[in-house]
Amino acid sequence: MQLLNTLYVTLPDSYLRLDNDTLRVVDDAHETRLRVPLHHLQAVVCFGHVGLSAPLMHRLADEGIALVLLDANGRFKARLEGAVSGNVLLRRAQHRAVDDAALTLELARNIVAGKLRNQRQVLMRGARETRDDAERARLVRAAQNLAASLRACRGATDLHTLRGVEGEGARGYFEALNLLVKPERREHFRLDGRSRRPPRDRMNALLSFFYAMWMNDCRSALEAAGLDPQLGHLHALRPGRAALALDLMEEFRPWADRLALTLVNRGQVGADDFDCREGGAVLLQGEARKAVVVAYQERKKDEVTHPLLAESLPLGLVPLVQARLLARHLRGEAPTYLPFAMR
Numbered sequence: 001m002q003l004l005n006t007l008y009v010t011l012p013d014s015y016l017r018l019d020n021d022t023l024r025v026v027d028d029a030h031e032t033r034l035r036v037p038l039h040h041l042q043a044v045v046c047f048g049h050v051g052l053s054a055p056l057m058h059r060l061a062d063e064g065i066a067l068v069l070l071d072a073n074g075r076f077k078a079r080l081e082g083a084v085s086g087n088v089l090l091r092r093a094q095h096r097a098v099d100d101a102a103l104t105l106e107l108a109r110n111i112v113a114g115k116l117r118n119q120r121q122v123l124m125r126g127a128r129e130t131r132d133d134a135e136r137a138r139l140v141r142a143a144q145n146l147a148a149s150l151r152a153c154r155g156a157t158d159l160h161t162l163r164g165v166e167g168e169g170a171r172g173y174f175e176a177l178n179l180l181v182k183p184e185r186r187e188h189f190r191l192d193g194r195s196r197r198p199p200r201d202r203m204n205a206l207l208s209f210f211y212a213m214w215m216n217d218c219r220s221a222l223e224a225a226g227l228d229p230q231l232g233h234l235h236a237l238r239p240g241r242a243a244l245a246l247d248l249m250e251e252f253r254p255w256a257d258r259l260a261l262t263l264v265n266r267g268q269v270g271a272d273d274f275d276c277r278e279g280g281a282v283l284l285q286g287e288a289r290k291a292v293v294v295a296y297q298e299r300k301k302d303e304v305t306h307p308l309l310a311e312s313l314p315l316g317l318v319p320l321v322q323a324r325l326l327a328r329h330l331r332g333e334a335p336t337y338l339p340f341a342m343r
Contacts, residue, residue: 006043006217007036008293009050012286016044018056041065043220045213047289066223068216079219087226093330098231105159107329107337108234111250112153112166114339118254119173120146121342125258126180135179142176145169159234166234170194177203180261188271189264198281202274203260205282209289210256211249213296214319218252219245221319225327248322251339255315259299263292307341 009016013028023041025034038059043066046052052067060067061082069078097103120143127139149169156162174194181189181203191203199205219242222229232243234250263269273288284292300316313321318340328334 005041006045006220006297007041008213008297009044009046010048010286010290010293011050013049013051015051015053016046016056017053018059023056038063038065042224043068043216045070045216047071066220070212070216081223090226090327090331091228093332094228094231097330098233098237104233105156105162107247108159108162109153109156110337110339111234111247112162113150114251114341115166115253116146116150116153116169117339118251118342119169119257120150122180122254122258123173123176126176130179139176139179142172145172163234177257177261180265182265185264185267198283200280200282202271202282203264205274205284206260206264206269206292207256209284209292210260210296211253213293214249214252214256215242215245217316218248218319218323221323222248222326224320225323227323227327227330248319248326251322252319254342255299259295263295268295305343308338 007023009025011025011027011033014033015026015028017024017026019035021038023036023038023044024032025036027033044060045068047070050069057067057080061080064082067080069080071077097107123139123143123146127136127143130136130139146169149165149172153162153165156165171193174191178186178191181191189203190201192201194204194207199208219229222244227244229242229245231237232241232245232247235241235243235246237243268291269288273285275283275285277283297316300314302315303312304315304318305312306318306321308325309321322340325334326337329337
């Protein structure tokens with residue numbers, strides 16, 4: 001089964017080399033830490049200072065295995081890939097769609113609606129699980145506000161208005177998200193709004209790290225479906241920006257939020273796992289990064305029911321399914337694009 005098999009390398013100062021048909025990871029003491037057959041991989045993602053041999057990079061390109069370089073905090077730096085494949089007719093349809101204002105607005109509306117709906121599910125689940133009546137009432141009220149945002153986004157007549165609706169919904173959602181952190185952990189994991197580049201608190205640092213990994217998987221899924229990840233609809237087109245990957249990722253952000261809350265509430269990530277630097281930047285540290293990556297990979301194995309396909313599949317496969325559904329819509333084979341709904 002295609003599951004976007006990805007190797008995440010978080011070991012500082014490690015080095016990746018080609019060993020026949022195997023990728024070998026060695027540490028700074030020249031000890032072999034891992035061997036992975038290349039045919040098991042679809043992508044290699046390196047965090048921070050990781051070295052690679054030229055023969056390995058050539059082989060990855062030849063085999064169609066994406067190489068992604070992220071900084072230590074998970075921010076995208078570069079991507080190496082081989083010759084572009086895919087359906088040129090699909091790419092032509094994609095370019096026409098971007099120039100079609102009505103189609104672009106419809107797609108953007110669906111993307112925002114999917115995100116808002118999944119955010120609402122996160123809050124409603126929290127409301128069901130809390131034992132504090134006052135906090136339950138606040139969570140229900142925040143969920144009702146997201147429902148109002150959902151109705152408003154359907155009536156948005158232009159992208160500017162739609163982005164405003166999304167932004168207003170996001171502000172209320174992230175404020176309510178603090179109530180989903182256990183009271184004894186809120187002092188260190190309070191979310192003061194959404195901040196990035198750099199994150200300004202521990203929860204933002206954790207969310208940014210998860211979003212970076214979802215972003216890579218969404219971009220890989222789009223490329224696997226033959227789509228150009230640069231040609232977005234909700235996100236504005238800019239040089240070097242994978243706007244369509246950002247579009248596709250929107251419906252998966254609440255999945256990242258839920259996993260971040262789980263790790264914090266279970267004590268799997270603690271206050272000491274972050275580096276609070278001068279100037280206000282907060283970064284997830286080395287060993288904690290490894291634990292977070294493992295948790296992310298494990299969560300991708302969870303079986304979920306796809307509402308459109310009406311069948312069970314691993315969560316890690318859903319971005320590829322959604323990319324293919326988007327491709328069908330752009331080719332005119334499906335009347336609309338339906339985001340993946342959280343349950």
